[in-house]
Every structure is written in C-alpha cells, then in structure tokens.
Amino acid sequence: MAEFLGGSLELSQSQRLVRKSIREICANFDREYWRERSSEGEYPHEFVDVLAEEGWMGALIPAEYGGAGMGTPETVVMMEEIAAGGGGFAAAQAVHGGIYNSVPLVKYGSESMKEDLLPRVADGEASIQAFGLTEPNAGSDSTSIETRAEKEGDEWVVTGQKIWTSRVDVSDYLVLVARTTPKDEVEKRTRGISMFLVDVEDAVEQGALEMDHIDKSASEFVHSFQLYFDGLRLPEDALIGEEGQGFYQVLDGLNEERLVIAAECLGLGRLAIDRGVSYANEREVFGTAIGANQAIQHPLAEAFARLQAARQLTYAAANQSASGESVDLGAYANMAKFLSADAAFEAADAAVQTHGGFGVATEYDVERYFREARLTRLVPITQQLVLNYIGEKVLGLPRSY
Template sequence: MLEFSAEHQLIQSEVQKLCDNYEDDYWQAKDREAEYPMEFVQELAEHGWLGTIIPEEYGGGGYDTLEAAIVLEEIAASGAGFSGSMACHGAMFVPRSILNYGTEEMKSTYLPKLASGEKLLQCFALTEPDAGYDSTSISTRAERDGDHYVVNGQKTWCSRFYASDYMVLVARTTPREEVSKKTDGMTLFLVDIDDALEQEAVEARKIEKSIRRAVPSYEVWFEDLEVPAENVIGEVGDGFSQVMDGLNEERVVIAAEAVGLARVAIDRAVQYAKEREVFDRQIGANQAIQHPLADAHARMTSARNLTYQAARAFKEGRDVGEAANIAVYMAREAASKAADQAVQTHGGYGVATEYDVERYYREARLSHIAPISDEMIKNYIGEHVLGLPRSY
C-alpha cells in the first residue's frame, strides 16, 4: 500500500482542514450557478497552497509535482470534486513555464506575486478551434514590431480566463509553411490580461457547458494585441518543446485529481450503502452492491499507486512520459468506475443533486477528453512504449 512521509501526511491534513470549511451545499451552489469558487481559491492562496511549486527563494512552498498532486487529490476527495481541484489546478503547472524557461528578471518579477496569491497565473491558451489536439496546426500569429509583438488569432477552452491575472499564450512567430519541422516556429508569451482588456485587443466569450460548470472556459479572440518583447518565455520559436515539457506534469496532477474524485465517489457510496435499508437490511450487505464497490476501491488504489510513482519520477528528474500517461489513463478509468457505481448504489437518488454523486459522474466523464483524450494517450503508449508505427 502507498505510504506517505510525515511531511506529506501533514500536507494532507492541512489541506483537509481547509476544505472542511466548504461543505457540500457550497459546491452544489457553485455548480448550479456556474460560479467560480473564488472564496475557496483565495483561502488556498492565503495559506500558501497556490505557491506549492514555486521555490522558497521566490516566496513559494518549495515543493514539486509530488506535493502538488497531494494537494489536488485532497481537494477533490474532500467533496469538492473537479469543481474545487480544477479551480486551482492551473497554479500547479502553468507557472512551470516561467520556472523552467523564464529569465531571472521575469522570475523575480512574477513568481513572488504568484506565490503570495496577490496575482494568479491559471490560464493556458494553446487549443484552437481548427487545430484541436494537433497543436502544431495552431494559426494564432505573433509578429515582432519593434519592442513588442502583435498577436492576432483565436483560442478556445481557455479555462479560468477571468479568474487569472496572467495567461501563458502559445502563438506562431513563424508560419507553419515556412519551417522545416512543423513543431518549430511556436513561442510562449506571458500576457497581462488586464492590460489586454485595456487595449481592447482581446474578447472572451464563455462556453456554456453542463460539466465542471464552476470552472468556466472561454473562447478568446486576439486582435492586434501588443505584448512586450520581454514577455517572451524561453526561446523564440522553441515553444512547442517547452509546452510538451509541461504536459507530463499536468497529466500527473490530473491523475491525482481523478484519484481524489474516485475516493469521494466510493466514500459517498459506502456511506449510503451502510445507511440505506431495503427489505429490512442494509443494502451494503448485498454482494450486488458490495462487490462493485470493492472493485472500484481496488482500481482506485492501483491508480493511486501509479500516480505517485509517476510523481516521484518527475520529482527525481527521471523520464516520466510512460508513467504519466499510464497514470492518467488508469486514474480516469478508476474515477469513472467509482462514480458510475456510486450512482448505481444510490438508485434513483443517484441523479438527485443533493447527493452529489451525479456531479462526480459528470466530472469523471469529462476527464476522458480533457485536456487530452484517451485515444491520444493510447497513441502515445502504442508508439513510444510499444514501438508501433505512428498512427496519426
């Protein structure tokens, strides 16, 4: 079984205490009203958790992906589900762009503000309507003009746009038809969202959706947005490799969130199975209820072990491609099985919002397509792990 150090157990305990302040009716209301849980995120910031991966020299926690995974798992498992964990999930990997590739001036300027929660960097703009998962096909352009770049184009599924002060934007600085490799010619930019709005060079439209409603996503249009040249992150034209470097980390933390979702779904089902009596006995005494829940627990435990194996590999600087992709794939499966059985255990009440399990069911389904689909995960495993020919 998975064992955590005393320090990691303390992190779990502290996050659990904070989450106890936000009961089920809070998360139900946020989901129902499609309202971002800003109060929760601000309290996380006040306690330093949004600065988890930021080094101590910049005022952060000095932790890494492993600790970020612990924080997000506990948030999801508290009952918040993805409504809570995804609300702050960007803070656990988006700043990595600055950490890994930003200049020292950029780090000293922005990281202390992010660590304290004074400013939020939670928005990552990569996906485009006509590109989808094919990130090399993005067409948003950034053209150099003196001491700044001018950005034009469109992004979609930009989560937490209005809940962020900054955005990491991926744009082409060289058109795809002018590069020898389709992965060349992309660059990362740090965009000040308030400045972009003041320029009247950005427009955002909320995407109406039925899943993870508390964490809004947006379509965003850029028209002659001016971004200072010093806001380039890393090397001009090398943005694709920088993006890929961070995606494995995102997959590790998403796997942890899915594990947390599986945990809370199982917990709620078990609680109901102990309390609900039909035919003069607890329904949990029936193998038709008990065995699927035992199966869901076994799947969750297995996925949890894989997730933290990947997180430790990342922390130790080892190649995590295989581990991260398998972890997120299995954690999604575990979350879906657990949420489905939680709904089944509740019977008719499984679709009643007051019991929350229908929300966990919806959120578990979302995990199979965002931020990367199951099919793309299997493509990676087929090509890079099994050595099969590229399939797409």
C-alpha cells in the same frame, strides 16, 4: 472518508504534512458549498482565496521567489486531497492552473519577469490561472495552431483565436502560445511556436481581447472561454523563453502535470466511493441495508480496487520524477492518467447506481461526480491518444496518426 491502503506506498513526511494541511482547509467547505457553486456556476473564490493566503498557489515556485519550492510528490497529494475533500475534479481544476501556469516562468522566464511576478503569485497578490493553447482547428495537434504573433519594432502583435481557455475571468495573466514563424517556413512543425505572458486587463483595455463564455455540463464553476485576439500589442519582454521553442517548452513538465491530473481523478474516485458507501450503509430496503446486496457491494469494491492500483502507479511515478532516476516518465504518466480516469468513472458510475433514482438528484451530489468523471476521459488528453502513445512509444507499434 474512503481511504486508500498504506503498506507499500508510504508517504514521506512532507507529503503527510501536505495531506494534513489540505484536509484541514477542505473541512471548512462542506458539500452544500460545492453544490451551490455548481448550481450557480460561481467560481469558488472563498476556497481559492484561503489556499492563496496560506501560500499553496506558490507550491511549485522556488523559495527564492517566495514560494514553497515543492515538487510533484507533494502536488499529487495536494490535488488528490482537494478533489477528495468534497469539491471533486472541478475543485482541483479551479486551482490547478494557478499552480502549474507559473512553471513556464520558473523554467524559462527572464530574471526580471520572475522577480516581478513570481513573489506576487506566491503570496496570492496575482494569479496566472489561464493557459491559451487549444484552437478550433488545433485540438490535440498543437503544431497546427494558427494564432500569430508578429514582431513590429519593439512589440509583438497577436492576432488569432483560442478555445477552451479556462479561468480567464479570474486570472490576472494568461500564458499564451502562438506561432511566431509560419508553419510553411520551418523545417519541423514543432518549431516556430513561442510562449507569451499576457496581462489580461491590459489586453481588454486595448480592445484587443474578446471573451465568449462556453456553456458546459461539467465543472460548471470553472468557466471556459473562446478568446479572440485582434491586434493585441505585447511588449518585447512578454516573450517567455526562447523564440520559436515554445512547443518544446510546453512539453517540458507535461508528464509531471499529467501525474497531477491522475491524482485529481483519484481524489474524485475516492469521493464518489465515499458517497456510495455511506448511502449503501444508510439506505434500507426489505429490512436490510442495501450495501449487504452483492449487486451494490461488488461494483463499489471493484472500483475501489481499481483506484488503489491506479494510485500505486501514479505515486510511484511521481516519486521517481523527483528522484532523478532514469525512467520513461512519459509512459508512466500517460498510463497513470488512463487508469485513474477510467477508475474514477467506474467509481462515479457505481455511486450513481447505488443511489438508484436519487443518483440523478442534485442534492446527493453523485450525478455531478459522474459528469466530472466523464470529463476526465477527455481532458487534458483523450484516452485514445494515451493508447496511441503506449502503442507507439512503449510497445513499438507503427505510428497510427
């Protein structure tokens, strides 16, 4: 396996323990397992079940609610290793939501909500895999969401539409973002948005939730849906946090999650480099291994160097996020995601090129890594929006959008 250099980036004892444990789990799921999940479009239930049984889905849940009480420094290691362990970015995404969608409850949920649900998530009995935010007319501009939640007596009634909501089919609960005050009735567009906890099975039984599967060419086994809410009734206590403050609640913790996405890109890049190097050492043409040719060797080496640099920034920022140091974490997180996604793409491209014609053969896996690497430049934020952030917030340039 391609390994990053140590030296200036030493892992803590807890990070090393996470790395060892996750690697042991991943070792039981070989390339054939992930290839089959991809070709069949089947969610990796066996893999996720093992993680849940061993308590990893409760990584960010405090110990008082049965979780592991970990932080960003540990989760970046966890998600990098899951991606590098054979499943790629899609494998990490298969569990990402189940870990991070508990955070809004930890931070803003009522005590009764936390006491009821968090222990069940921590021990794998329940899952909160889905997060409903994006809409057909509101992509990166989240303040433009049109889904409404209106109060009727002691209930909320939800009507609207969401798109690109992933893992709803394997989730017991959905964290839903909706407008509780119309946009034209608030002083700022960021106000009047609230978060809710939705029991997916109950919503379906009400006949108030329909789900349309979205066919896609990357991360096939992490299913995404378009959701239609028609008069969904939620109890009053389904509200997460303070009414009207949901937009700010979504932003809180976003930087830490973006660092974890960066780590998942790094893991995918490592995996692609590993496959490329193995093939370059094994494949012989004109009597010598193709890895001896600089046309093969240099792209792999350059991609690895870029991954190493991106990892330094990602891990340093993750450690700072947990240290309490006063830093511009938004700048670090956005740059880490940008650099890691680009490095992963270059690594996957080099791996495909190394394989020649076999680079597009599914049996060699690298074509899947390439498709996933392309996806990382789009989600959860495009590279262009990251550059907008850096230009405005870091360099002090005028707002461009």
